[in-house]
Amino acid sequence: MRNSKIVLLLLAASFSLHAQTTKNKKIKPRNEFVNELMAKMTIEEKIAQMVQFTSDGTVTGPASGSNFVDEIKKGNVGSILNATGVKYTRQLQELNMKNSRLKIPLLFGYDVIHGYRTIFPITLGETASWDLEAAKKSSEIAAAEAAASGVHWTFAPMVDIARDPRWGRVSEGSGEDTYLGVQMAIARVKGFQGADLSANNTVLACTKHFAAYGAAEAGRDYNTVDMSERVLREVYLPPFKATVDAGVGTFMTSFNEIAGVPSTGSKFLMHDVLKEEWGFKGFVVTDYTAINELIPHGFAKDSLEAGERSLKAGVDMDMVGGIYLKFLKQSLQDGKVTQAQIDDACRRVLEAKYDLGLFEDPYRYNDEKREKQTIYKQEYLDAALDIANKSMVLLENKNNTLPLKKVQKVAFVGPLVSDEWNIIGSWAATGDRNGYAHSVQEGVMALLGKNANVTFDKGVEIIDPKRDMMQQALTNAAKADVIVAVLGEFENMTGEAASRTNIQLPGIQREFLAELKKLGKPVVLVLMNGRPLDLTWESENMDAILEAWFPGTMGGDAIAQTLYGENNPGGKLPMTFPRTLGQVPIYYNHKNTGRPYYGAADPQQKYKSKYIDSVNEPLYPFGYGLSYTNFNYSNLKLSSKNLSYTGNITVSVNVANTGNYDGEEVVQLYVQDKYGSVTRPVRELKGFKKVLLKKGEKKTVTFDITADDLRFYDIDMNFVAEPGDFNVFVGGNSDAELTETFLLVR
Numbered sequence: 001m002r003n004s005k006i007v008l009l010l011l012a013a014s015f016s017l018h019a020q021t022t023k024n025k026k027i028k029p030r031n032e033f034v035n036e037l038m039a040k041m042t043i044e045e046k047i048a049q050m051v052q053f054t055s056d057g058t059v060t061g062p063a064s065g066s067n068f069v070d071e072i073k074k075g076n077v078g079s080i081l082n083a084t085g086v087k088y089t090r091q092l093q094e095l096n097m098k099n100s101r102l103k104i105p106l107l108f109g110y111d112v113i114h115g116y117r118t119i120f121p122i123t124l125g126e127t128a129s130w131d132l133e134a135a136k137k138s139s140e141i142a143a144a145e146a147a148a149s150g151v152h153w154t155f156a157p158m159v160d161i162a163r164d165p166r167w168g169r170v171s172e173g174s175g176e177d178t179y180l181g182v183q184m185a186i187a188r189v190k191g192f193q194g195a196d197l198s199a200n201n202t203v204l205a206c207t208k209h210f211a212a213y214g215a216a217e218a219g220r221d222y223n224t225v226d227m228s229e230r231v232l233r234e235v236y237l238p239p240f241k242a243t244v245d246a247g248v249g250t251f252m253t254s255f256n257e258i259a260g261v262p263s264t265g266s267k268f269l270m271h272d273v274l275k276e277e278w279g280f281k282g283f284v285v286t287d288y289t290a291i292n293e294l295i296p297h298g299f300a301k302d303s304l305e306a307g308e309r310s311l312k313a314g315v316d317m318d319m320v321g322g323i324y325l326k327f328l329k330q331s332l333q334d335g336k337v338t339q340a341q342i343d344d345a346c347r348r349v350l351e352a353k354y355d356l357g358l359f360e361d362p363y364r365y366n367d368e369k370r371e372k373q374t375i376y377k378q379e380y381l382d383a384a385l386d387i388a389n390k391s392m393v394l395l396e397n398k399n400n401t402l403p404l405k406k407v408q409k410v411a412f413v414g415p416l417v418s419d420e421w422n423i424i425g426s427w428a429a430t431g432d433r434n435g436y437a438h439s440v441q442e443g444v445m446a447l448l449g450k451n452a453n454v455t456f457d458k459g460v461e462i463i464d465p466k467r468d469m470m471q472q473a474l475t476n477a478a479k480a481d482v483i484v485a486v487l488g489e490f491e492n493m494t495g496e497a498a499s500r501t502n503i504q505l506p507g508i509q510r511e512f513l514a515e516l517k518k519l520g521k522p523v524v525l526v527l528m529n530g531r532p533l534d535l536t537w538e539s540e541n542m543d544a545i546l547e548a549w550f551p552g553t554m555g556g557d558a559i560a561q562t563l564y565g566e567n568n569p570g571g572k573l574p575m576t577f578p579r580t581l582g583q584v585p586i587y588y589n590h591k592n593t594g595r596p597y598y599g600a601a602d603p604q605q606k607y608k609s610k611y612i613d614s615v616n617e618p619l620y621p622f623g624y625g626l627s628y629t630n631f632n633y634s635n636l637k638l639s640s641k642n643l644s645y646t647g648n649i650t651v652s653v654n655v656a657n658t659g660n661y662d663g664e665e666v667v668q669l670y671v672q673d674k675y676g677s678v679t680r681p682v683r684e685l686k687g688f689k690k691v692l693l694k695k696g697e698k699k700t701v702t703f704d705i706t707a708d709d710l711r712f713y714d715i716d717m718n719f720v721a722e723p724g725d726f727n728v729f730v731g732g733n734s735d736a737e738l739t740e741t742f743l744l745v746r
């Protein structure tokens with residue numbers, strides 16, 4: 001007995017020693033390792049690295065129909081998406097390693113967009129914070145939770161510039177502005193990938209959707225895109241390029257075509273621009289079955305041709321479509337694709353797996369103890385609350401209705417007042433929709449305590465027009481000092497495949513507000529929504545409006561803290577809010593036209609670029625947001641009236657907090673190039689700084705402008721700055737009026 005026990009102990013020790021040495025054994029440098037591995041691989045094994053199937057987890061597109069387990073057993077799979085959790089991913093990895101002749105690990109990808117389990121505000125909402133540190137922080141936390149749960153790769157950041165609120169996916173991006181979008185994209189890539197991809201708290205990022213997906217005609221998802229190369233390069237591509245320079249490991253193609261060429265088959269985009277011009281060394285994955293969709297696009301007659309056109313364009317991995325697996329070997333034999341093209345794609349995928357440390361230890365991200373210790377860490381929940389607070393945008397506050405006073409009797413009403421499901425928004429990964437997220441009701445009670453003088457009533461549904469709950473809500477509201485209505489959209493009314501032709505509050509919510517208004521009490525509207533809405537009626541009839549977006553796991557606490565003044569809202573709109581859908585597309589950095597309309601004061605009003613039934617101005621412009629305090633701008637100065645091509649101009653402005661609350665202000669710098677070899681926008685964001693000013697405090701904020709900041713694609717498509725006159729505008733939104741001029745001189 002003694003001997004067998006000793007033998008068992010020795011065996012166990014030797015196993016763990018072997019496992020340890022396997023885990024820590026230093027493998028050869030990447031190029032050497034990958035070259036040696038590829039030299040052993042068959043064509044089938046190389047193609048397998050270009051194949052991704054979805055597991056039986058979340059469905060994020062048309063049903064895949066593949067039996068991914070069988071395909072793993074056959075060694076046909078390089079990556080799996082939608083598999084999460086240490087246990088499940090370990091099972092799939094073990095199945096793979098057992099069947100992989102050369103022991104090539106699976107790569108697990110998942111949509112970790114604004115949090116993995118701890119959920120942050122939707123990306124559009126987080127962007128409203130204009131806080132790059134916050135964006136980086138939330139991505140770091142999302143990566144830490146995802147990596148602790150067996151996920152290697154996130155399909156984020158989504159960097160699509162969008163100017164059309166009908167498109168549901170505006171919720172996932174950084175809004176309409178290229179400069180802000182660039183800064184946010186860099187912050188999020190750095191947050192997800194950190195300094196070391198092989199660390200067990202970072203994940204491979206994926207810049208998507210390449211490219212110009214946000215410009216779909218009529219805001220209808222997956223719809224046609226057609227634009228000049230100048231607009232593509234000036235407005236839509238910079239955030240993508242910025243992520244390449246920030247070291248992003250992967251890209252994802254977009255579903256749309258641009259000018260007749262679907263992105264997934266676009267050699268111009270994937271090879272010429274991304275891999276050649278920008279020098280991208282990572283790999284490109286398609287969006288979900290996007291290769292197959294080249295057929296309905298009318299860009300390929302069959303799957304064989306679809307696969308060939310994608311590979312030749314520079315697409316390295318087929319998400320779920322199964323076309324690379326089924327047809328690439330035949331295409332190679334037919335001479336339609338080359339071995340070099342397949343080798344290049346395979347290599348890029350293997351290099352990513354190497355960088356993640358998966359060859360050293362395929363189970364590096366499968367530690368159950370670490371998973372339990374990482375998920376929902378208090379510091380993560382604290383960060384989610386902080387970022388949700390920073391994302392709040394105050395749109396109206398007549399007669400200083402807000403902040404509320406704790407002694408006031410407040411009737412909280414609305415379909416989202418006790419909601420814990422929609423509050424974490426769409427694309428909420430493994431976020432808990434059944435009770436973990438804090439509703440507004442929970443947040444208010446946590447803040448005020450059980451003796452709070454408040455009532456909570458739903459009143460109406462989000463879409464369902466039934467009125468049977470309304471009277472109860474009105475009765476309680478009639479007894480209150482102040483009414484707070486928490487209204488908005490369902491989370492699945494934004495995100496993918498969620499375009500709307502009507503961007504007003506859905507259902508009978510506006511009718512409910514009108515009934516509340518009749519009670520003669522101050523009415524505060526709190527919005528949970530994933531896109532700019534048409535709030536014209538609300539802006540005229542509500543006493544205060546707080547844009548809360550879908551604020552995430554701690555959203556209810558953030559809304560409560562903001563309503564009661566524990567948090568002074570400092571967010572600024574990342575997208576224009578139109579007066580009516582009829583103005584769309586509407587964005588601040590528009591062109592002047594030959595007949596610009598300068599508003600009602602314009603002496604000659606008829607033959608101007610305007611409407612006969614609406615003003616041109618939006619309801620709320622890009623960069624707009626109020627505060628409980630006031631900020632006064634003065635003393636705008638330039639260090640020189642002339643800017644040379646090698647020099648810089650320092651712009652300085654004084655900002656004073658003249659109100660009664662400490663607060664943060666996003667000081668924004670806009671520049672106008674008054675004329676050029678091509679027309680130029682009336683103004684463009686070229687810098688912003690978020691400053692905290694205590695009440696009564698004044699600070700001088702400075703920006704530097706160089707000729708590089710003024711470059712654009714000239715009449716010959718050269719990316720240059722042209723000499724001439726420029727205007728500078730500085731203020732708290734894109735309508736900033738404080739202005740100065742300078743000359744760019746050779």
Ligand code: GLC
Nearest residue numbers: 060061111155208287288496
């Ligand atoms: C979806 C989305 C894309 C997502 C992918 C995987 O269709 O377009 O953003 O990353 O499929 O879920």
